[in-house]
Amino acid sequence: MKIGILGAGQLGRMLALAGYPLDLDFVFLDPATGACAAPLGEHIHADYVDEHALTELCVSVDIATYEFENVPAKTAEFVAARIPLLPPPNALDVAQDRLSEKTMFDRLGIPVPRFMPVATREALEIAVRNVGLPAVLKTRRMGYDGKGQAVLRTPEDLDRAWAAIGGQPLILEAFVPFERELSCLAVRGKDGELRFYPVVENVHRDGILRTSTPKLDDPLQAQAEDYARRICEQLGYVGVLAFEFFVADGQLLANEIAPRVHNSGHWTIEGAECSQFENHLRAVAGLPLGSTALRGPSVMVNFIGDVPPNAELAAIPGVHIHHYGKSPKPLRKVGHATVTAADDDALQTRLAALQALVAQVNAGA
Amino acid sequence: MKIGILGAGQLGRMLALAGYPLDLDFVFLDPATGACAAPLGEHIHADYVDEHALTELCVSVDIATYEFENVPAKTAEFVAARIPLLPPPNALDVAQDRLSEKTMFDRLGIPVPRFMPVATREALEIAVRNVGLPAVLKTRRMGYDGKGQAVLRTPEDLDRAWAAIGGQPLILEAFVPFERELSCLAVRGKDGELRFYPVVENVHRDGILRTSTPKLDDPLQAQAEDYARRICEQLGYVGVLAFEFFVADGQLLANEIAPRVHNSGHWTIEGAECSQFENHLRAVAGLPLGSTALRGPSVMVNFIGDVPPNAELAAIPGVHIHHYGKSPKPLRKVGHATVTAADDDALQTRLAALQALVAQVNAGA
Known part of the structure; x- marks a missing residue:
């Protein structure tokens, strides 16, 4: 089966890496030169509104998905009229407009600031x-x-x-004086089956995600799943959906959804039985979903601006390196690492060593 | 860093999948049309003895390795004269000739039939x-x-x-009336550091590997490591080496070595902290080696001839699917699956479900 992906950034790259073992092939459409997923499939190098290029995509793949949530509505409409486009384009419509998004949360009884x-x-x-x-x-x-x-x-x-x-x-x-930021990653199959990863605690700095930590048995897990379920069922959703929340006074307040695989789910590559990337592909390809269970403690650290040297990263046990194939640039997400360990103490020791490397890179920038 | 790989079969494909996250890019040289690693890098479509093509490879990569152990000696010599070729070509020389191989075992005091x-x-x-x-x-x-x-x-x-x-x-x-067949996967870094995966129990049928099961605390682990160490140090080896043994009267007898990543190590993708593919790349790229520790119980099952339907494979919990992108053909290795589970009982239940699917495919062939 050949999958068309609108966008060829790091999310597309990680989708392809997860998809080849499932016998999937990939065609990306992205206007960027040197798009980082391009070496992992065919790359149609064109603007999202180029109908000639979109036609080329549609005739060369079986189904399409997207890794970029600002795909123009007209593009989604054009593709969806020709081949299956999943998640459904109405999810893009809602997610692209904060007012529609918040209004939907409100209508579905999901608390929102x-x-x-x-x-x-x-x-x-x-x-x-x-x-x-x-x-x-x-x-x-x-x-x-x-x-x-x-x-x-x-x-x-x-x-x-x-x-x-x-x-x-x-x-x-x-403005929500939040205690924590959580995200809930849901995946919904074509048959309506829903699975949820353990909720993730996220830390942002300067508006950019820095670390994500999956939380086993978080007291807000059931509530987050209930809210994510309402959204997925309302939208007739298929694929991975990320739902970001603030936690204030111990309660969830909806922030936003992303109708795609999400940075706060990158830890699933090593930390979960089946990664968000594989589960997104399983969903859109109509396959049974994989287990969202944790394999053990893990934490993800984003590399912003530049990646510490491989030799130093590889020397820390349990550090799984993910370069995106992008050139260094201030505030750009250029990679991440997921740290795994047998227990939380070992995880914290390894995380501290990794964070020391990240601090060195940031100090040098 | 750009890695040249002689051969573009499934081992090359899995090396590339492991290598992109490390910021490695790949150029394959392989005479086969539709070689299954080709979509994951540049493919120089030429014979192994085509000096023009080999020159093209050498000028376009930083280092070279191989995934095919019958690379002609002259090819290895040609490449090694121009760029670093690891594992060292003398390992190819020995492994390509069963007489040299057995003679080396004997000289190093490793019991051999x-x-x-x-x-x-x-x-x-x-x-x-x-x-x-x-x-x-x-x-x-x-x-x-x-x-x-x-x-x-x-x-x-x-x-x-x-x-x-x-x-x-x-x-x-x-002929050795063996009780078991074991393999030991070693990885040796440029600095001489050696790491060993837990020994693997292998089952062959019709001369083809069918299942591989890593054994925690096998009584022959230390002996297998000692023999693999002798080979690696004798050859000044860098990269992953597989050493296959017979077990007769509870003792190891050397069968053969493969100077490359090996089918009996495919379980390491999900079953070990750092896979054989990543560790081979870390070694040849001069990076610190990753942990060879088990992440939990696992077993690998080869798909010979054809792969069971994805929808049925994906429905079994803990089954990790690996298609090689090859067309079905009797006796051809076209994919594998690694089964993981939290404990051995669950593993056996999942394995039985997987083996039932494999039996169906074989009965239909």
Whole structure:
């Protein structure tokens, strides 16, 4: 079976690495030169709205999926009219617009921070009165890794925030003084079977994910699964879906969903029985899902900007290296490592050694 | 770093899958059309003795290795004169000739079944008198998966065996009524560090490996490691080496070595901390070696001729599917699966389900 993937970044690369053993082949469509998944399949080097290129993709594969959630709606529509496109395009529609997303959470009874749409400078005043301060003003579309966001702490911050990102559809969200950030990775098969990985505790810095730790028997596991189930069933979802939450006063508050494999699930390659990448492919290819059980303690550390030297990484026991084949660049996700160990004490020792290497790279940058 | 690989079969394919996360890229040289590793790197489609193609390989990579142990000696010499070729070519020389191999075992004090070279029909008579019957007559070169072998049980078998494989350099080996077949996978780094995976119990049928089971705390582990160490140090070896043994009267008898990653080590992908493929690459790339420790119980089952349907394989918990991207053909190794489980009982239940699928495919062939 040949799978078309819209996007050829690191997620596409890891999908392909998981897919070859299942007898899948891959065709990527991505406008980037030197896209990092390109060496692992055919690469149609074209813009997402190039209908000639999209036709070429559709005729050369059996089904399509995406690894980039900002695939234009028209692209998804074009592909879905010709071949099966999974997860379904309505998931893209919802996930691409923070207002649609939050509205869906609300309608499905999933707790969400207070929010209001903001179209004009005047509407921002009204929204601040309703939502309160502190709050976060965000673009409704195209935000990722903390981009397109401005924190409002006092009324004096409104002008600066408006100057930075005003003039496009925005949403104001109450700032959540969270205790933890959790994500729940769900996978749903074509037959509707749902499986959930253990929830993941995530640490961000400068708006970028830094570490993800799967939590065995977290008290919020059942609640997170229930919310993720509502979303998946509402959307008729097929594939892996990531649902990010804040935890405040011990309760989950929905932040956002990603209708794709997700950075907070990279630990599953070594840490779970069946990785998020293999399970996404199993789902979209119509195969039975694999086990989402933990294989033991693990933690994932992102490499932002640059990767520490292989010789030093490989010297730490239990460190599994994942380069994305990208050139170094400040704030760019260029790789990650998952640390595994037989018990939590050994894991923390290994993690500390890895974090020391990461700190050296960051200090040198 | 770019790695050149002589051969582009399933071993090359699994090396590449293990190597991309380490930031390695791959160029394969293989005369086969549709070689199964080709989608995972550049493929120089040429004969092993094509000096123009070998030059192209040498100028486009940093180091070279091989996944095919019958790479011609002249090819290895040509490459090694231009770029580092690891494991060292002398390992190929020894492994390609059963007489050199057995002679080396003997010289290093490693017990080996009685053997004698056989060049002529008359020499066969003499060899049978010295070695005794039953015995196995084998070609000295190019044998694999039971090809180029004839079992001699009575003096009447000599003519038939000579007719089948006579006229080329042969070796007669005493038939070993073995209790078990074991292999020991060693990996040696550029700095001489040696690591060993737990010994593997192998089951062959019709001369082809069917299942491999890593054995924790096998009583012969230390002895197997000692013998593998002698070989690795004798050869100045770098990379993964597989050493196959017979067990008779509870003692190891050397059968053969393979100077490469090996079918009896495929379970390491899911069953060990660091797979044989990653460790081979770490070794030849000069990186510290990864842990060879078990992650839990596992067993590997080869798919010979054809692969059971993905939907049925994926429905068995703990079954990790590995297609090689080859078309079905009787007696061809077209894939394998490794079964993992939390304990031996669960492993046996899953293995039985997998073996039932394999039996169905074989019955249909």
